[in-house]
Amino acid sequence: xxxxxxxxxxxxxxxxxxxxxxxxxxxxxxxxxxxxxxxxxxxxxxxxxxxxxxxxxxxxxxxxxxxxxxxxxxxxxxxxxxxxxxxxxxxxxxxxxxxxxxxxxxxxxxxxxxxxxxxxxxxxxxxxxxxxxxxxxxxxxxxxxxxxxxxxxxxxxxxxxxxxxxxxxxxxxxxxxxxxxxxxxxxxxxxxxxxxxxxxxxxxxxxxxxxxxxxxxxxxxxxxxxxxxxxxxxxxxxxxxxxxxxxxxxxxxxxxxxxxxxxxxxxxxxxxxxxxxxxxxxxxxxxxxxxxxxxxxxxxxxxxxxxxxxxxxxxxxxxxxxxxxxxxxxxxxxxxxxxxxxxxxxxxxxxxxxxxxxxxxxxxxxxxxxxxxxxxxxxxxxxxx
Amino acid sequence: xxxxxxxxxxxxxxxxxxxxxxxxxxxxxxxxxxxxxxxxxxxxxxxxxxxxxxxxxxxxxxxxxxxxxxxxxxxxxxxxxxxxxxxxxxxxxxxxxxxxxxxxxxxxxxxxxxxxxxxxxxxxxxxxxxxxxxxxxxxxxxxxxxxxxxxxxxxxxxxxxxxxxxxxxxxxxxxxxxxxxxxxxxxxxxxxxxxxxxxxxxxxxxxxxxxxxxxxxxxxxxxxxx
Numbered sequence: 001x002x003x004x005x006x007x008x009x010x011x012x013x014x015x016x017x018x019x020x021x022x023x024x025x026x027x028x029x030x031x032x033x034x035x036x037x038x039x040x041x042x043x044x045x046x047x048x049x050x051x052x053x054x055x056x057x058x059x060x061x062x063x064x065x066x067x068x069x070x071x072x073x074x075x076x077x078x079x080x081x082x083x084x085x086x087x088x089x090x091x092x093x094x095x096x097x098x099x100x101x102x103x104x105x106x107x108x109x110x111x112x113x114x115x116x117x118x119x120x121x122x123x124x125x126x127x128x129x130x131x132x133x134x135x136x137x138x139x140x141x142x143x144x145x146x147x148x149x150x151x152x153x154x155x156x157x158x159x160x161x162x163x164x165x166x167x168x169x170x171x172x173x174x175x176x177x178x179x180x181x182x183x184x185x186x187x188x189x190x191x192x193x194x195x196x197x198x199x200x201x202x203x204x205x206x207x208x209x210x211x212x213x214x215x216x217x218x219x220x221x222x223x224x225x226x227x228x229x230x231x232x233x234x235x236x237x238x239x240x241x242x243x244x245x246x247x248x249x250x251x252x253x254x255x256x257x258x259x260x261x262x263x264x265x266x267x268x269x270x271x272x273x274x275x276x277x278x279x280x281x282x283x284x285x286x287x288x289x290x291x292x293x294x295x296x297x298x299x300x301x302x303x304x305x306x307x308x309x310x311x312x313x314x315x316x317x318x319x320x321x322x323x324x325x326x327x328x329x330x331x332x333x334x335x336x337x338x339x340x341x342x343x344x345x346x347x348x349x350x351x352x353x354x355x356x357x358x359x360x361x362x363x364x365x366x367x368x369x370x371x372x373x374x375x376x377x378x379x380x381x382x383x384x385x
Numbered sequence: 386x387x388x389x390x391x392x393x394x395x396x397x398x399x400x401x402x403x404x405x406x407x408x409x410x411x412x413x414x415x416x417x418x419x420x421x422x423x424x425x426x427x428x429x430x431x432x433x434x435x436x437x438x439x440x441x442x443x444x445x446x447x448x449x450x451x452x453x454x455x456x457x458x459x460x461x462x463x464x465x466x467x468x469x470x471x472x473x474x475x476x477x478x479x480x481x482x483x484x485x486x487x488x489x490x491x492x493x494x495x496x497x498x499x500x501x502x503x504x505x506x507x508x509x510x511x512x513x514x515x516x517x518x519x520x521x522x523x524x525x526x527x528x529x530x531x532x533x534x535x536x537x538x539x540x541x542x543x544x545x546x547x548x549x550x551x552x553x554x555x556x557x558x559x560x561x562x563x564x565x566x567x568x569x570x571x572x573x574x575x576x577x578x579x580x581x582x583x584x585x586x587x588x589x590x591x592x593x594x595x596x597x598x599x600x601x602x603x604x605x606x607x608x609x610x611x
Contacts, residue, residue: 002491002498009486291482294443295496295543296471298464377443378435381478 003301007308010281018313021277025317025360026324028270029353033325034332035263036349039256042249044342048177049241051215053113056208056225057244059235065204066234073228074210079221082211084109087187087204091154091163093144100140102154102183104190111135111184113211116174123148123169131189135169137180143337159190161197179341210238267356270317274364278310282368289372290380299373306372307365314361322353389452390551390583391417391440396449398435398606409435410606413449419550422577422584424597431603433587434555440585441474441553442466453551471499475544475582477554481536483528483543489515490524493542500547514542517580518572534565541572545582552576554586558593570596 012018040047056074058064068085075083089102107128111117119135127133136146146152150167165185173180187205194202212221222238229236239247249256282289289302325345333343398410410432417423425433438444439451442458451458453473461469470476483492493514497507515521518538528536537557544552554573558566574596576582586597594600602609 002494005491006484006486013486287482288484291478291484292495293467294441294470294476296467296499298467378438381443381482 003304003308007305007312010285010305011309011312017277017280021274021313022317022320024273025270025314025357026320028266028273029318029321029357030325030328031266032263032356033322033345033349033353034328035259035266036352037325037329037343037345038332038340039259039263040346040349041340041343042252042256043246044177044179044340044344046242046245046249048116048175048179048342049245050116051218051240051242052212053241054210054212054218054222054225054238055241055244056210056236056238057206059226059237062206064234065201065206066208066236068203068205070229070234070236071205071208074208074225077221077224077228079212079214079217080210081213082109082113084113084209085187085205085207086110086209087190087206088158089154089156089183089185089190090158091156093152093154098144100143100181100183101179102185104187105184107133107186107188110209111171113209116178117171118174119169119171126168127186130166130168131186131192132163132165133168133186134165135171135184136167137182137341138170138172139180139337139341140183141167141170143181159194159198159201161193176344177342181337181341207244209241215240267360271360271363274310274313274317274360275367277313278306278364278368279371281309282306282372286372286375286380287383290375290377290383293377294381302372303369306369307362310365310368311358311361314357314364318354318357321357322350325353388419389416390419390421390454391585392450392452393440394450394452396436396439396446396451398432398439398444398446408606410439410446413608415601415608417583417585419583420577420581421599422574422597423586424594424600425585425587425603426589426591426594426600427603432606433603436603437553437555437585437587440551441476442470468499471496471547473550475547475549475552477537477540477544477552477557479556479559481528481533481540481560483536483539485528488525488527489520489531489539489542492528492539493546496543496547510546511542514546515539517545517576518542532565533561534568537561537565537569538572541569541576545576545580550583552582552584554584554588556587556589558588558590566590566593 056066058066071083071085074080084106087104089104091102092098111119111124123135127135141147146167148167148170152165152167154163154165156163191202210225212218218240225238226236292302293299329343329345333340336343393413393415396410396413399406399408413436425436427433435444439446440453442461446459449459456469458466484495487495490511493511494507497510502510512521515524518541520535520538520542523531523535531539557573558569561569570593573584573586577584586593588594
């Protein structure tokens with residue numbers, strides 16, 4: 001207890017220096033946690049993917065469509081238990097900055113493939129009854145203050161013109177990482193208008209969502225689907241939903257890698273800051289350590305004092321950093337809702353932040369400890385404060 | 386003939402600066418009996434503090450033997466020396482060298498943390514030591530709340546709290562005013578006479594040296610004949 005008291009009092013001997021170092025550590029740990037959370041949020045979609053779902057899209061590019069007629073053929077493959085289709089709509093609500101994902105989906109089948117969307121049965125019935133009905137996620141509704149029955153107009157970019165909709169359903173996510181920002185409109189509403197205005201684009205879909213009974217068969221079924229349309233005018237590429245999601249992440253892989261490097265650099269910089277503080281501290285106290293050794297304290301005692309102080313500072317900074325991480329994460333989530341439907345600080349991030357703080361505390365003490373231990377007593381005693 | 390507590394045989398000490406050997410002490414031979422109060426005097430650089438450090442086991446001789454009690458200090462390992470110092474030696478520094486973040490009580494208690502005494506026993510010993518130096522009413526004061534003389538008295542309490550056989554004092558009055566220096570020397574005399582502590586004191590101050598039984602002079606690393 002006496003040693004802990006000594007460590008505590010030594011830590012705050014220079015309150016400003018200790019305070020600034022702890023603050024620096026707190027900011028670094030918070031930055032580390034937020035950056036890690038940003039990276040993991042990038043992968044949230046992939047993490048939320050179901051192993052029972054495959055996505056079939058054009059083998060050439062995502063921007064190319066597939067004939068809706070493929071759906072029936074795919075549904076007949078053994079092991080396929082359900083199928084639906086979706087089309088990226090890409091409309092603008094008032095201003096282009098109000099971005100949110102919009103899909104035209106098959107009302108009868110699409111929602112059934114996503115059990116993680118929780119929606120009241122009567123809302124589902126209303127959605128099926130009205131062609132321009134939409135089902136939206138809870139967070140999207142909250143973002144724009146929409147409620148059931150609201151009429152919303154989107155301006156098409158891929159599909160030109162003004163499009164009027166009525167909100168008939170609001171779903172909630174069954175899991176924490178379920179995306180609650182998606183707008184689901186009915187595909188038949190889109191297709192019907194395309195048939196009259198742009199007949200060449202009617203009967204086309206962006207992707208098929210294929211439900212399979214056994215995830216271990218995903219590779220075989222994917223091959224079967226793609227083989228079925230090989231050498232056709234619209235060849236397909238089928239992959240698991242997770243791979244499909246990861247393909248979006250890979251488009252920003254250099255950004256993700258950059259963020260990961262920055263998160264490590266942040267820890268490296270704060271290691272230098274704490275290392276500098278501990279080096280100054282140990283240098284100032286060389287004579288005190290010499291006195292302690294004269295009194296009979298062994299080098300290990302001195303090692304304990306220096307490492308203890310360094311770890312204490314790191315623990316305080318780390319704890320403060322983690323405490324402020326949560327409100328900051330909520331602010332980031334609110335500000336970046338367009339990009340990150342899910343922005344949750346994961347337990348592994350907390351564990352890594354704690355480990356990083358511990359490692360910084362330990363490493364920052366290495367050189368000061370060596371200096372204090374290696375300085376002979378008589379040399380230490382010669383140093384006058 | 387009283388028992389010998391400290392015995393130096395052919396002690397030679399030199400330091401190396403690059404390839405240059407700087408001799409500090411030349412073949413020192415002398416004995417200090419138990420209960421002695423010895424003052425070591427000499428000009429700056431004569432080797433007084435080096436000799437004190439060698440006896441305290443915080444420095445090692447280049448040659449020779451240093452016996453304190455039955456222990457050849459020069460042959461002990463670092464950890465054995467640390468343990469030995471905590472039991473046998475009480476060290477008083479010129480600049481007191483108290484821990485600024487600890488109270489007078491906690492500073493005195495510091496050497497006792499290396500013992501197996503429990504909290505109550507430690508408290509009793511600390512209170513006794515602070516009582517001897519006349520600072521029972523300053524236990525909760527931090528060093529910066531004490532005068533130089535009071536700080537040195539706390540340092541003396543720290544040196545005697547483990548009841549060591551030998552007290553080594555390196556210019557204990559060197560940083561004090563005349564009255565405080567007198568008080569400290571009075572206390573040192575009392576430790577020697579009343580508590581029978583063997584004291585080796587390095588000093589420049591002839592008034593302080595007068596309190597000692599024996600005064601030995603060092604000059605250029607050589608001990609002048611008694």
